[in-house]
Amino acid sequence: MSYLNEDTLVQQTTTDYLKNNLGWDSVYAHNQETFGPNGLLGRNSDREVVLTRYLKEALKKFNLRLPEVAYDEAVRQVVDYSQSQSLLANNFDKYKLFKDGVLVSFQGEHGEIKKERLKIFDFNEATNNHFMAVRELWVQGDLYRRRIDIVGFVNGIPLLFVECKNIHKDLKQAYERNFADYKDTIPHFFHHNAIVMLGNGEKAKIGTITAGFEHFHEWKRLSESDRGVVDMETLLKGVCDQKNFMDIFENFIVYDDSSGKQIKVLAKNHQYLGVNQVIKALNDPHRVKGKLGVFWHTQGAGKSYSMVFFTTKVHRKIGGNYTFLICTDRDDLDTQIYKTFAGCGVTDNDKTPCRPSSGRHLAELMSQRKAYVFTTIQKFNQEVNPDEGYTRRDDIIVITDEAHRTQYGTLALNMRNALPKANFIGFTGTPLFKDDQITMKVFGEYVSTYDFQRSVEDKSTVPLYYDSRGDTLGVATSDINERIAEKLEEIEINDIDVSQRLERELKRDYHIITAEKRLNQIAQDFVEHYTTSWEAGKAILVCIDKLTCVRMYELIRQYWDQKIEEIRESWKMAAGEEKDYLSNQLIWMKETKMAVIVSEEQGEVEKFRKWGFDITPHRRLIKNGFELSDGTRIEVDSAFKKEGHPFRIAI
Incomplete structure (x- = not known):
């Protein structure tokens, strides 16, 4: 009876919602799957985790008029993995293939060797991709066989793993008894995974293959104005909507080794909403020129990762030659933020200098169309003619951390004179004081807010309790x-x-x-x-x-x-x-x-x-x-x- 409840109340309800509300196809595979090219899913055996039938269809759809051998080579690269690498290393390799495309070589009509990078997904139009939720999929590992509750395939790639529990069971059981076991017994299934979801029909959380249970998070809001609801439906709407899913998959996942050990990081609800608010402001033709607003996300909300998500999405989706100047007021904070960017593979000062050693060096870097420059406000120590500046480019975005501390005085004036046409956004963990007109004058109004109370409710920050002893x-x-x-x-x-x-x-x-x-x-x-x-x-x-x-x-x-x-x-x-x-x-x-x-x-x-x-x-x-x-x-x-x-x- 317990299995029946889990199946009908959670698994089927989830896949029905994906199908009826979000446009996913739905397939029930338990004891019904036949193998072979004409089988239910086209798998040759239950060891296969990529549905090559759908993958090949996508490759041919997005990469026209190539020889069959090119598509076969792309499929091989997607399916194959290194036995000597860890689960995370294989997952990282696959993610790069998914975002950048698969580079294949093949012989042209006249015998010449040609190279093409084949797209696996259409990131610009989500509905051009094939979304399918499969219930009760058997997967065979080296020693053990496991049945996965729900697998979300996009173009045949198993990007979404969903572990369901009965409504009266705690989500931690899904993590400890099932997800952790599957990583040990069928690790190759997770080589392609993007998102891990745990749900019991009432509540749900998402995370990554490296996240401890404490780092799995809810998805409470579809917009910042929502009060916030802890339920599985809100998470499904927010994450599994086809457009949102492809956006999260493409722009809100990073692999960070800044701590010395690589981890996979998935944006939290407030980061996803906040960063997209800034992207919207950047694309708004009616906004006040030079002002992108104040990004107030309280302490502990992961502002450094939000900066990474924002800057990488701009470079990938808006294009152009944007230069991001990340400015702080302390050396240790400058180092901390740089290490986060470097750990996420976004920049490398050793290969491409981006951390000026002096004010003169800063001026030199800003004239070179760098993608990223990291500096402290103190390096704007050169008096600058505002009619000249370091550069008059309008595709420079200045990200000022703890904005309320860095926009005052001579150094801040020098920065604005040096970059007269730059766009400014202020990141801060502090609400602006009611009489702080200077900050708003420089950056504009709030573009995204995530206050302390919401952070505590979302368990991003531990609560502060006040007990007067007077x-x-x-x-x-x-x-x-x-x-x-x-x-x-x-x-x-x-x-x-x-x-x-x-x-x-x-x-x-x-x-x-x-x-x-x-x-x-x-x-x-x-x-x-x-x-x-x-x-x-x-x-x-x-x-x-x-x-x-x-x-x-x-x-x-x-x-x-x-x-x-x-x-x-x-x-x-x-x-x-x-x-x-x-x-x-x-x-x-x-x-x-x-x-x-x-x-x-x-x-x-x-x-x-x-x-x-x-x-x-x-x-x-x-x-x-x-x-x-x-x-x-x-x-x-x-x-x-x-x-x-x-x-x-x-x-």
């Missing part, structure tokens, strides 16, 4: 946190010494924030929170100033040691699995390292000595932003509640 002090001023947040926001807007402004504006509240009773409570909270989720990862505690940071370190260390003793006593009384769990927790707590990280200032050593702390602070500008891929918890003490505050940006 109430127990009996503070009469109920809006203290709002006042602090407003003052901190003003400090970021005004160009004055931050430490002096903090001291002046917060001196009335500082003693409340740093009261011993309050800090003790927060230290206990931190130890309790972190040791409760001790298997999750690393943690950061952000304090209001350096002295408080060191005081918190001492208090946390004290309560940490107390917690170790409590667990040790519990361990003595425990047995079985509980005893093993507590043993591992004790080992973790003893091995956990803690460190105080603060930036430097004049006279700080003496200041710490007055408080009795024997410590020399270490320089680290945490406020400027950082990446902690394995961090799962950050504790922020003080009123950094507003989404636009720089600490929130850093997180």
Whole structure:
């Protein structure tokens, strides 16, 4: 009965939807497939995963009047794979064939050797391709035979894998019990795969062959204005609509080895919608010249990948000789973004210089029609005549990261004078302040927004929980946190010494924030929170100033040691699995390292000595932003509640 439910309620419903609503053909293959050229699918055996009948039809349709041997050679290259390569390496090779076409050699009419690159897909007109969903397809591996719930073929290529579960089952089961097993037992099936889908009729997620389950994501919206619905129908509409499917397949998949290990990355819903909004703006003949807008996607939303998707789609679909200048305000951020582009195979500074070493070098690169240039705003240090500039080309697109920080002052003016006809788009993880007219003047209005709340709902960003510990002090001023947040926001807007402004504006509240009773409570909270989720990862505690940071370190260390003793006593009384769990927790707590990280200032050593702390602070500008891929918890003490505050940006 369970199998019947899974089949009728999920598999058949899914394929019926693909057929009736999205124009896919539908075939049921379970125990009904016959083999051979005239068989159900044209396969010679269940080891074959490419439907060569449909592939050859597409090759002949898109590449006219070639000898049969040319089509046969193209089919061979698509079907064959290297036994010595990994699943991912084979998948990468096939993806390049799919996008670039298959290069074949054949003998011409007069005996000459001719070369042609054959198209497998029509990326410009999706409906020219053949879409077919096959249910219950048997595939034979080296040792095992597996039946796949749904395979989505486009021109005979198995681009879509769908694993279905009964409506009451968790999607994680589909990943762990089926998808992971299939990768081990029939890996050759995934050599051509583009998208992996897991669904139970109610919910569905998509990912890639390298993605862990935690990186599979939902598809909640068909446009940015939608509120967002978590259901399988929305995902099918958004991803399997023929036009969308070919767009995602062609323009929203990258292979990234910037971390040292190659992974396959599929755009998330907000990236797909946001990038296409920018493409639409670029193609809009009525837009304000030079302004592409502000691309506000909150922290943790993958803006670097969005930049890659945007720039590569422009080069591939719009064409021309666009130059993208990616501009940041910090060397580490410049390096981080460049590494993402290089890791995705988009550019290589060693082969084609694209990272200027000086202002003069930048001017030289901008005159050479480079596809990409990566620089910091500080390299626009040459005064430029706006009537001349580095170049007067109008096919230059300047992507400014953290746009609200880089459009002010002489350097920004130099950049606009150097590139007087360029188009500017501002990428930022920060909502613009209500009085930030300069940013909008340079870039225009928002072209895409993906705020913090949506990011949390989509699990792109971990939630921030705010728990005020001021109430127990009996503070009469109920809006203290709002006042602090407003003052901190003003400090970021005004160009004055931050430490002096903090001291002046917060001196009335500082003693409340740093009261011993309050800090003790927060230290206990931190130890309790972190040791409760001790298997999750690393943690950061952000304090209001350096002295408080060191005081918190001492208090946390004290309560940490107390917690170790409590667990040790519990361990003595425990047995079985509980005893093993507590043993591992004790080992973790003893091995956990803690460190105080603060930036430097004049006279700080003496200041710490007055408080009795024997410590020399270490320089680290945490406020400027950082990446902690394995961090799962950050504790922020003080009123950094507003989404636009720089600490929130850093997180």
